[in-house]
Amino acid sequence: LRLQGVLGYADLNLKFYGIGNDSIFRYNPLSYGAKGTIFNPQARFQLPFISKNLYLGLQLYSLDVEVAFELSNILPILPNIAIGQRNIGLGPILTYDSRDNTKWPSNGNWLDLAVLDFGDYAGGDFEYLHYKLKWEQNFSATDSLILQYRFDGQVIDGKAPFYQLSNINLRGIPWGVFADDVAVTLQGQVRWELFERWSMLFFGGGGRVAEDISDLGGSPTEFAGGTGFRYMIAPKTKLTIGADLAFSNGRAEFYIQVGDFLSN
Numbered sequence: 253l254r255l256q257g258v259l260g261y262a263d264l265n266l267k268f269y270g271i272g273n274d275s276i277f278r279y280n281p282l283s284y285g286a287k288g289t290i291f292n293p294q295a296r297f298q299l300p301f302i303s304k305n306l307y308l309g310l311q312l313y314s315l316d317v318e319v320a321f322e323l324s325n326i327l328p329i330l331p332n333i334a335i336g337q338r339n340i341g342l343g344p345i346l347t348y349d350s351r352d353n354t355k356w357p358s359n360g361n362w363l364d365l366a367v368l369d370f371g372d373y374a375g376g377d378f379e380y381l382h383y384k385l386k387w388e389q390n391f392s393a394t395d396s397l398i399l400q401y402r403f404d405g406q407v408i409d410g411k412a413p414f415y416q417l418s419n420i421n422l423r424g425i426p427w428g429v430f431a432d433d434v435a436v437t438l439q440g441q442v443r444w445e446l447f448e449r450w451s452m453l454f455f456g457g458g459g460r461v462a463e464d465i466s467d468l469g470g471s472p473t474e475f476a477g478g479t480g481f482r483y484m485i486a487p488k489t490k491l492t493i494g495a496d497l498a499f500s501n502g503r504a505e506f507y508i509q510v511g512d513f514l515s516n
Contacts, residue, residue: 253295254295255294255295256293256294257291258290259290262286262290263285264285264286265284265285266283266286267283268283268284269281271414271417272461273472284320284322285318287318288317290314291312292313292314295311296308296309297309305348305350306347307345308346308347310342310345312342313368313370314338314340315340316337316338317338318334318335319334319337319413320334321333337413339376339377340370340371340374340375341371341376343366343369344366344367345365346363348361349361349362349363355489355511356512356515357512357515358390359390359392360389361387362386362389364384366384368381369381370410370412378410378411378416380408380409380412381409381410382408382416383407383409384404385403387403388401388402396445397443398443400512401438401440401514402438402441402514403437406419406436407465408433408434409433418431418461420437421459422458422476422498423476423478423496423498424476425459426505430461430474432461434463434464436459437457438459439455439458441453441454441514448487449483450484451483451484451492452479453479453481455496456475456478457475458474458475460474476498476499477498477500478496479497480496480497481494481495482509482512492510492511492512493510494508496509496513
């Protein structure tokens with residue numbers, strides 16, 4: 253049995269970059285505020301009669317949020333808008349996990365398939381399906397050199413709020429800059445374990461968004477990459493902390509990381 257989840261509250265100042273590849277807000281985003289609570293428990297049960305690495309589970313996703321656009325900052329005569337919304341979804345998870353460690357893997361594979369059904373049946377304000385796919389592989393080229401890659405895919409079927417749309421999942425591209433109903437990301441990472449507790453990372457990849465799966469072939473690819481380091485603070489569990497510096501489209505993004513980005 254594997255249990256995990258998120259329970260939290262946030263009050264954030266964010267930017268709306270629009271939807272799709274040709275958004276008019278891409279280079280002139282709208283500022284908005286979002287505050288609310290999230291509750292996302294997950295339970296996975298091992299299926300040993302099939303494979304010791306196979307798990308089947310269920311998750312609940314609940315997000316109560318108030319979104320506020322300060323339109324008066326654009327034009328004084330425009331009103332400010334604040335809307336309270338509730339997103340509640342329930343759905344299955346299928347996981348295959350043969351990694352030697354879930355926080356800091358050196359070998360093994362990880363497949364995660366999830367579907368969330370959002371609707372008013374659970375008290376939500378939106379009706380849509382959210383499909384998610386993660387596929388990760390890890391290889392030990394030598395005792396100190398680890399090769400990793402990961403594929404992410406997300407599909408929205410229905411009318412989801414803009415803050416729940418599919419996004420490119422790459423260090424170097426801020427959340428929300430490229431958002432649409434469909435998103436795919438492919439990224440790779442080389443981990444060089446320099447000393448007993450210190451490691452250096454080199455990573456890069458690309459992603460695309462589109463309104464429909466059939467449109468992905470004609471969508472532009474957005475690239476990002478960079479380097480970082482990790483320090484292992486708990487050798488028994490292989491828990492690490494560190495920082496990454498990533499670049500995309502001439503801009504740099506700095507990240508504080510706990511664990512391996514690819515395995516989150």
